[in-house]
Amino acid sequence: MIGRIAIFASLVATQVYSQEHRELGAHEHGVGQMDIAIEGTRLWMELHAPGADIVGFEHAAGNADDRAKIDSAVALLARPLDLFVFPSAAECTVVEAKAEIEAETHEESGEEGGHDHDEADAHDDDGGHTEFHAEYALDCANPSAIDRIAFAYFETFPNARELELQVLTETGAQAFEIERNAPVLELAGRS
Amino acid sequence: MILRLAIGSLLARALTVGMTVLAIALSVALFLGVEKVRTGARASFADTISGTDLIVGARSGSVQLLLYSVFRIGNATNNVTWESYQDIATRPEVDWIVPISLGDSHRQFRVMGTTPEFFDRYKYRGGRALTFAAGHSLGDLYDTVIGADVADTLGYAVGDPIVVSHGLASFTAHSDQPFRVAGIVAKTGTPVDRTVIVSLEAIEAIHVDWQSGAQIPGKTTPVDVIRTMDLTPTAISAALVGVKSRLQVFKLQRWINEYPEEPLLAVLPGVALQELWQIVGIAEKALIGVSAMVVVTALLGMMAMILSSLGERRREMAVWRAMGARPATILSLLVLEAALMAAAGAVLGVALLYAGLALARPWVDATFGIWLPIEPPDVRELWVLAGVIAAAALASLVPAIRAYRMSLADGMMVRI
Numbered sequence: 220m221i222g223r224i225a226i227f228a229s230l231v232a233t234q235v236y237s238q239e240h241r242e243l244g245a246h247e248h249g250v251g252q253m254d255i256a257i258e259g260t261r262l263w264m265e266l267h268a269p270g271a272d273i274v275g276f277e278h279a280a281g282n283a284d285d286r287a288k289i290d291s292a293v294a295l296l297a298r299p300l301d302l303f304v305f306p307s308a309a310e311c312t313v314v315e316a317k318a319e320i321e322a323e324t325h326e327e328s329g330e331e332g333g334h335d336h337d338e339a340d341a342h343d344d345d346g347g348h349t350e351f352h353a354e355y356a357l358d359c360a361n362p363s364a365i366d367r368i369a370f371a372y373f374e375t376f377p378n379a380r381e382l383e384l385q386v387l388t389e390t391g392a393q394a395f396e397i398e399r400n401a402p403v404l405e406l407a408g409r410s
Numbered sequence: 411m412i413l414r415l416a417i418g419s420l421l422a423r424a425l426t427v428g429m430t431v432l433a434i435a436l437s438v439a440l441f442l443g444v445e446k447v448r449t450g451a452r453a454s455f456a457d458t459i460s461g462t463d464l465i466v467g468a469r470s471g472s473v474q475l476l477l478y479s480v481f482r483i484g485n486a487t488n489n490v491t492w493e494s495y496q497d498i499a500t501r502p503e504v505d506w507i508v509p510i511s512l513g514d515s516h517r518q519f520r521v522m523g524t525t526p527e528f529f530d531r532y533k534y535r536g537g538r539a540l541t542f543a544a545g546h547s548l549g550d551l552y553d554t555v556i557g558a559d560v561a562d563t564l565g566y567a568v569g570d571p572i573v574v575s576h577g578l579a580s581f582t583a584h585s586d587q588p589f590r591v592a593g594i595v596a597k598t599g600t601p602v603d604r605t606v607i608v609s610l611e612a613i614e615a616i617h618v619d620w621q622s623g624a625q626i627p628g629k630t631t632p633v634d635v636i637r638t639m640d641l642t643p644t645a646i647s648a649a650l651v652g653v654k655s656r657l658q659v660f661k662l663q664r665w666i667n668e669y670p671e672e673p674l675l676a677v678l679p680g681v682a683l684q685e686l687w688q689i690v691g692i693a694e695k696a697l698i699g700v701s702a703m704v705v706v707t708a709l710l711g712m713m714a715m716i717l718s719s720l721g722e723r724r725r726e727m728a729v730w731r732a733m734g735a736r737p738a739t740i741l742s743l744l745v746l747e748a749a750l751m752a753a754a755g756a757v758l759g760v761a762l763l764y765a766g767l768a769l770a771r772p773w774v775d776a777t778f779g780i781w782l783p784i785e786p787p788d789v790r791e792l793w794v795l796a797g798v799i800a801a802a803a804l805a806s807l808v809p810a811i812r813a814y815r816m817s818l819a820d821g822m823m824v825r826i
Contacts, residue, residue, distance in 0.1 A: 254660035254663075256656050256657045256659055256660055257656070258655055258656040258657050261657055263657040263660070265660055265661075265664075356657075385660065385678060385681055387656055387659055387660070387678065388656075389656075391460075391680040392659075392678035392679070392680035392681045393680060393681065393684060394680075394681040394684045394685065
């Protein structure tokens, strides 16, 4: 009987919980998402990377040291051509670049629970995941020369292991996984 | 000279050589056939949808959404509310949006509710548009447009009546509201061929008197009353979306995936297909591995055949030696014989493959909707054939070296 009450109570609890809480996206440490779209001479890129990949922690910046790390990471992320190296023949220039850090959950409410880490987490007790988000608009005078992109990103951010990449060109959409040990995207003969 | 000798020698042993060649031919046909079916299936899938930037449905997996909405394979995804559909449709990035509503059937064919815009927006095989073999697009509420296979299989012509069944099992029919065939879509080689297309409103109309999957007893709303009703759908299965600029596709995708009111999923068809191939790829590799082993087995069989023939041919070798043939000549003769057998096997194998393709193609197309192209062998396949011949020559070195040694030792004196 007590067991039933407990189950009932937990059901009620989840229902109440689901009403005030929305949902959580996928979050895997070491793995970021990146989208690249090319149309004409315009190139649009968007990067979403877990805080753990970029600065090595995901708790709210509590002290000046953390804040400095986040600031310098955002500054690094705002320079796309240093992170993603296009062939010089493509003559790409940055039209717009913005980077920011965003909390994925209601970070201030602290303990939320209910989210699973893909990896053992010995590091955060305060629940919220943070994510770095960057958007870039590039202009490439010679986009057909983009036959490869080198991901210096992995050198800049040693905690990043993998980028899941979606590339959209004239010929359609393709997905790639760029890993730390082979940080180059070959587009020759594909685009 | 040596070539003529080799051919003559092979012809003299026509039966055993013939069996060996047949074994090689079958293995080559199997190996190339697996490759043809694999690439044919991939091309068929890739050709099915083009020009659509995003497929939107309820949150599930990208592969499931793609398979269900475009290929009508696999489990149904949840429905999407009409409100969410409207929200997406009014986004500034959206160039066009075509809803799809699945769930009913006609005989063995799926019924799909959509808007007439579908016929303009749906593109296949690198941007080809649908064309009408007969009749016209959806006009009246009770118009249907059927695919080429539906028309062929059921013998329908424009103007024929159609009764749509509820769900996939045909035990409950929407017989109170018959449809009329308004048009027949020309053959596309896509799932559209096997689809009965009606308007979205029609899907609502046939369900007016139905509640939770069963007809309300004794209640039939007359057709002319239904025509005056508001038939705005409450839910759809999925939607195809075209985006104004490629640069905005990912932005819209993210917006839909993070849509707070309803868990939705937007996928890029190409990416979802690629994901599917990653899953299927493992099985494909196993299949290729097995068929490669069959080729190896056939070549080993050939090697065994040559080895066992050496005993019988000892006297023949001795005669050649007596006539001035050097041991190296005998070695090259045996290698040449093997290469000739493999070449004959390869040619016969290709012939078998094309014969098999020609025979199986209509059946594979009708059963699986996979169109196997019959094309001359490409560079890759030619390399495979060359590889088989080279491997045969290499394998024949074992018996050939043996014969070389024997002919050195035996000289003229054969002691049998």
